[in-house]
Amino acid sequence: MNKYKVRKFMKRFFAYFTLILFSIAFIIPFLWMVSSSFKIPSDIMRTTFSLIPRNEAGNVYFTLDNYRYAIEYLDTQRLFINTFIVASLNTVINLFLNSLAGYAFAKIEFKGKNRLFKIILTSMMIPGAVMLVPNLLIIRFLGLIDTLAALILPFTMSVYNVFLMRQTFESISVELEEAAMIEGANRFVIFTKIAMPIARPTLVVLAITTFMWNYNNFMWPLMVIDSDSKRTLALGLGNLIQAASGNPEMYPAMIAGSVLMSIPLIIIFIFFQRFIIAGINVGGVKE
Structure with a gap:
């Protein structure tokens, strides 16, 4: 018994x-x-590692000039508005359409359903970079x-979202749907009132x-956006990084811009992390 407790303790410890x-390593x-x-640029370049901003004399200090410069350079308000419009609309439309497709593949019988679903899943093996040029030609x-x-x-x-929604809808019992149909509910009512x-x-x-994903998307906006008024945060930060690559004095502003861009995602994760874990568990287990 003691050996079992020691072994259990060692497993948990490791x-x-x-x-x-x-x-x-991540934090x-x-x-x-x-x-x-x-920090100021000269302190960033120092070889002495310190998580607390200190000058050469060892005194602790904080400067907000980097954030002021980053906000002015990036036109943060416009970039945030564009980014949230794109990410929010993409999320709403994506969830609605993918949920419809997932429900159809899970609960509606039609000819060639399984074969069509396998073909759709096969498209997941195509690298996203391969589709950039075809998508660009269509948009043009x-x-x-x-x-x-x-x-x-x-x-x-999104093929992945369709797949995950299909797996989720398949866990809904047939008896529940049949009971709703007896009460006079059609497929769309069952979809909106029960399945969702x-x-x-x-x-x-x-x-x-x-x-x-849409918030962080950089490559696609880089290909289709030309004017400053349509840029997103990722594209604006990319321009700031490019400008700082040849000017070490801009390193702190570049870092400040990265912090500003990460704040909304950190807030989202902190408030919704339990839903993320619950959603992964529900989507990964099929009854």
Whole structure:
């Protein structure tokens, strides 16, 4: 019995020790970034590592000049508005269309359903970079270059989201749907009044991941956006990084811009982390 307790303790100890090491490996760089955003350029270049801003005399100090410069350079208000419009609309449209598709594949019988679903899943193996040029040609043909619509239209559907919603809807019992049909409910009523509320944990995690992906998307806006008024945060930060690459004096402003961009995502994760875990568990277990 003692050997069993010791073995159990050692397993738990090594598990927590490993998790702590990984946590430190992820947290330290972020803390350094936050700390460096309050430093002057000469202190960032010093070889002495310190998470607390200190000058050469060892005195602690904080400067907000980096954030003021980053906000002015990026036109933060406009970038935030564009980014939230794109990410929010993309998330709402994506969830609605993918939920409809997932419900159809899970609960509606039609000819060739399984074969069509396998073909759709096969498309997940195509690298996203391969689709950049075809999507660009379509957007150019539609005359949507340099518009926010160009950032929304190509990402209104997601094969992964369709797959996860299908797995979630398949866990809904047939008896529940039959009881609703006896009461006179049609398929769309069952979808909106029964299936969607049951799938709420999965919808929440997909909403968060979809919003975060669109929030961080850089390559596609770089290809289709030309004017400053249509830029997103990721594109604006990319321009700031490019400007700072040849000017070390701009390093603190670049870091401050990175901190500003990460704040909304951190807030979202803090408030919705329990929904993320619940959604992953619900979507990953099929009854």
